[in-house]
Structure formats: structure tokens, C-alpha cells
Amino acid sequence: MGSDALSFEANVLAEVESRPEGASEKDLAGALGSDGLQEALARLSESGAAEKRDVGGIAMWYPLYKDAIKRVLIVEDDANINNLMRVSLGKGYEFAQSFDGNDALAKVAEFKPDLVLLDLMIPGPNGLEVCAKIKKNPETKGIMVVIVSAADERRNRFISLKEGADYYVKKPFEPKVLRSLVNIFVRKKGKRFDPLVDLPDTERISGEVEHLALESDFEVNNLRISGLRDFIKAYGEEEAEAVARLVSQILQDKAREWRAKKGFVGYIGNGEFIVCGSKNESSIMIEEVVAEFERVLPFIRQPRDISRAAQWRPDAKLDLEYVFGSADKGGFDLGLKVEPIPLERIAKKRGEIISRAGKKEAGDYTLAEIKELFGSSDMELSITRTPDGVKIGLSRGNGEAQ
Structure with missing residues (x-):
């Protein structure tokens, strides 16, 4: 391998290491050019210096501690x-x-x-x-x-x-x-990897949607977990976090199965996700996600008086009438709500943001602006990363933490 290739590989590694929470291949190509990029990334992966993971439909690269056993x-x-x-x-x-x-x-x-x-x-x-x-x-x-x-x-x-x-x-x-x-x-170098919050975040979502949302054959959907306020009162914050993790993993699994050329899943905080892709294609994926979540609901809503030993048996059976009857008495309706976001609305909101804040580059939106573009008006869950891990809490209808 020539000196130019070695130098380029070193530059690629430096760029990946400058983004320990994940660098997309699009980011890397934008910073360094696409010529020779895939070959350099393949060598870094083989040497153990970096690793690729498809996150929500976007190929992300993470820097690794190469010699750590x-x-x-x-x-x-x-x-x-x-x-x-x-x-x-x-x-x-x-x-x-x-x-x-x-x-x-x-x-x-x-x-x-x-x-x-x-x-x-x-x-x-x-x-x-x-x-x-x-x-x-x-x-x-x-x-x-x-x-x-x-x-x-x-x-x-x-x-x-x-x-x-x-x-x-x-x-x-x-x-x-x-x-x-x-x-x-x-x-992985940097913060500990957590699949709940390592779906594409606001910066990645900004860049992806900025490039794709102007196409006519494209749709954006907001997907959020509803009914969590009453669920937390009945079951506690730990089980609510497990619900959020479940939805995140179902979305990630479906995104890997999806293999769409331009579709992806993103996390915008407060228990909300966006699912983007070609018209009809992303809608089918959302239907599959909602259907799988509904199949799990009987086990999420199982009464607390079912013994832990019974829950721990992987082959255990539940009395579904008893489960649903007890859940109904609890007075909450846990589920996934989907809201299609018209591209016209995104374009209008984008214009308002640009006029307020001056000209924006792709990927240069703040978290508040991302929520303005793609979020719902009734956020119920706040999920944030802290030095001790992930913190979950309730939000008011306007998205402010309680």
C-alpha cells in the first residue's frame, strides 16, 4: 500500500475518532471525499481500529480501542x-x-x-x-x-x-x-454505547432530511409512545424505560430488515422517533412495528401480582383475558401513535426557522428546531443521557420536563 493510501487511512481514522458517538459514511465522504473511502474503512475494520454498525438505516462508524483485550x-x-x-x-x-x-x-x-x-x-x-x-x-x-x-x-x-x-x-x-x-x-471510545439513545440523533437527522425531504417520493412520519404517564404510575419508571428500549430495538430490527436505499429511523428525544423513506415503503414498515408492539402488549401489561418466577419462565403462558381485564382496571391505554408529517409543513417550518436564525447549513439545526420540524405537540416521556447512564422522566404536554 502506497504512502498516499496510508496517509488517507490515517485521516479517515482521525475523522472517525473526532466523532466518538458515530460518524456516518456520508459525513466522512463530505469531510474527506469518497475516493478510496470504502477501502480505507475496510482496512480500519480489519485492523480493529473502527467498527461499522447500521443504526436506524444509516451506516455509522465508531472508533475502537484497538489493543484492549x-x-x-x-x-x-x-x-x-x-x-x-x-x-x-x-x-x-x-x-x-x-x-x-x-x-x-x-x-x-x-x-x-x-x-x-x-x-x-x-x-x-x-x-x-x-x-x-x-x-x-x-x-x-x-x-x-x-x-x-x-x-x-x-x-x-x-x-x-x-x-x-x-x-x-x-x-x-x-x-x-x-x-x-x-x-x-x-x-468503543468515548461514552458507553447505549442502543436506546444511539439511533440517529438531531445532527444526523438534520443532514439526512435536508438532503432527502425535497424529493417528491419521500415521506416523514412521527412515531411516539402514548399512555406512558398512567403506565409509569402503575408500573414505575424502570418498566417505562424497558418499553422505550423495546420500541427502539423493534425499530432498529425493522430498519435492518428494511434495507431501503434512502429510508432511515431517527430518535428525537422525549420518547419520539421519526421514520423516513419512500412513499408507501416507510408506511409498511411502521405498520409492522405497530403490529409487533401490539403483539407484545399483553406481556407489558401483565398484572404485578403474577409471580416473578412465572415471568422468568421463557416458555410460560399467560391468561390473556386476566391480563387485559386487569390492565383495563388500571385505566391506561399504552400504544404507539403515528402522525404523518406533510413535506409542505416541513418546508414551511424550515422557512420560518431560517428566517428567524439566518441561513442554515444542512445538519445545523438545534434540538428545539428538530422537534419543531418533526415532533408532536404532546410529548409524554423525557429520555436523556447522563454521566450515570440514561435518565427517564415524564414531560408536560409542551415537552418540558416535570
């Missing part, structure tokens, strides 16, 4: 799948393997992993019980837990997130996707 505990009773996970992660890790819940808990204490890949259907204490014990122990709660399971996703993804799991991967998994996720979780 991290510990991963793989808990899976099928020896072939256990070994496949190990091979999928590749070099740069110290591994321990476990095939049942009791041994897994012992290895958590002895091996002190940075991350646990955890199946749910394992002998002894099952995966949900293992996850709960890891996250409730002050000495181990900082260990990241990624559930990798083929168990009934409708109930187990939400309950896993409620018990503190950091992410839920469906089987069969893609080895490259699993490797990318683990790399970013344990080796």
Missing part, C-alpha cells in the same frame, strides 16, 4: 452454537464458555467478564434469572448482557430488557452483526 462469557447449552458465537467474535477477546445457569453465575464471579452473551433456555437458573442476578448485584451490574435467543420473542424481549439486559438478538443471528454489536459495546 476484553473478556466475554458465552452462556449457551448447545455446544455448536456456543462455539459459533466464539468464532463470530474473532480475535481480541478472552473467552469463557458456560452451558448452564449455575456455572454461568459462578463464572461471572470468577472470570469477571466485560460482557455476557446469554441464551434464555439453559439448564438450571434460566437466562432471565441469570440476567436479573447479574444486574441486581452491585458488584456485577456494570457487566453488559446481550441476550441471544430463539425463545418466544413477543414476551421474552420485553422481560429481558426489564430485567436489565442491554440488548436482545434473535436467533438465528448474523455473525457479522453480533461481532459488530459486541465490539461497539465493549471497545
Whole structure:
């Protein structure tokens, strides 16, 4: 490789490292040009200096601690799948393997992993019980837990997130996707990766919509979680955060399945997301997201008097009439609300913002302006990143925190 290519690769790495919360390929091409960019990124990925992850339909690159050796505990009773996970992660890790819940808990204490890949259907204490014990122990709660399971996703993804799991991967998994996720979780520079708030944010949304919204074959939809005020009163903030994480992960999964050329999902805060794409295409995706959320609702709304032991059984069945009857008595109506945003409204709001603040460059909108462009008028949930993690709280109808 010539000196020019080496110099360009160094410049690409410097640009990625200047954006530890993620640099899109469009950002990198805008800063450095597109000639040779993909080749340089491929070499950085191979060397362990950077990692790519498709976030909400946008290809993002994250800088990694290249020489950091991290510990991963793989808990899976099928020896072939256990070994496949190990091979999928590749070099740069110290591994321990476990095939049942009791041994897994012992290895958590002895091996002190940075991350646990955890199946749910394992002998002894099952995966949900293992996850709960890891996250409730002050000495181990900082260990990241990624559930990798083929168990009934409708109930187990939400309950896993409620018990503190950091992410839920469906089987069969893609080895490259699993490797990318683990790399970013344990080796990313800067703030700890959190999938809830690492969907495209205001800066990325600004640039993407600025480029795409002027096209006629394009639509923007606001999607928000409704009914959270009463849900929090009945179930508490931790379970409300699990609901927000569930919606975020459903959106991310659908965005990966979507593979639209110009569609993407973004997070604008306060429990609100935007889904953008070609006409009809993004509407179909939203219908699938809402349908999947509604399939999970019976397990989200299960009464508190159902024993924790019953919740922890990945194959447990619930009396749905009892669940819905109890939820109705609670007086709340949890759901997803979708509001199409006409491009004419976006153009009008954009003109008003520009006239107030002077000429804007693409991607130069503030958070308040993004919410003015794409947000609803009735935000119920405030989700923000703090030095200690993610903070969740209620908002007034005007979006101000209570």
C-alpha cells in the first residue's frame, strides 16, 4: 500500500475518532471525499481500529480501542452454537464458555467478564434469572448482557430488557452483526454505547432530511409512545424505560430488515422517533412495528401480582383475558401513535426557522428546531443521557420536563 493510501487511512481514522458517538459514511465522504473511502474503512475494520454498525438505516462508524483485550462469557447449552458465537467474535477477546445457569453465575464471579452473551433456555437458573442476578448485584451490574435467543420473542424481549439486559438478538443471528454489536459495546471510545439513545440523533437527522425531504417520493412520519404517564404510575419508571428500549430495538430490527436505499429511523428525544423513506415503503414498515408492539402488549401489561418466577419462565403462558381485564382496571391505554408529517409543513417550518436564525447549513439545526420540524405537540416521556447512564422522566404536554 502506497504512502498516499496510508496517509488517507490515517485521516479517515482521525475523522472517525473526532466523532466518538458515530460518524456516518456520508459525513466522512463530505469531510474527506469518497475516493478510496470504502477501502480505507475496510482496512480500519480489519485492523480493529473502527467498527461499522447500521443504526436506524444509516451506516455509522465508531472508533475502537484497538489493543484492549476484553473478556466475554458465552452462556449457551448447545455446544455448536456456543462455539459459533466464539468464532463470530474473532480475535481480541478472552473467552469463557458456560452451558448452564449455575456455572454461568459462578463464572461471572470468577472470570469477571466485560460482557455476557446469554441464551434464555439453559439448564438450571434460566437466562432471565441469570440476567436479573447479574444486574441486581452491585458488584456485577456494570457487566453488559446481550441476550441471544430463539425463545418466544413477543414476551421474552420485553422481560429481558426489564430485567436489565442491554440488548436482545434473535436467533438465528448474523455473525457479522453480533461481532459488530459486541465490539461497539465493549471497545468503543468515548461514552458507553447505549442502543436506546444511539439511533440517529438531531445532527444526523438534520443532514439526512435536508438532503432527502425535497424529493417528491419521500415521506416523514412521527412515531411516539402514548399512555406512558398512567403506565409509569402503575408500573414505575424502570418498566417505562424497558418499553422505550423495546420500541427502539423493534425499530432498529425493522430498519435492518428494511434495507431501503434512502429510508432511515431517527430518535428525537422525549420518547419520539421519526421514520423516513419512500412513499408507501416507510408506511409498511411502521405498520409492522405497530403490529409487533401490539403483539407484545399483553406481556407489558401483565398484572404485578403474577409471580416473578412465572415471568422468568421463557416458555410460560399467560391468561390473556386476566391480563387485559386487569390492565383495563388500571385505566391506561399504552400504544404507539403515528402522525404523518406533510413535506409542505416541513418546508414551511424550515422557512420560518431560517428566517428567524439566518441561513442554515444542512445538519445545523438545534434540538428545539428538530422537534419543531418533526415532533408532536404532546410529548409524554423525557429520555436523556447522563454521566450515570440514561435518565427517564415524564414531560408536560409542551415537552418540558416535570
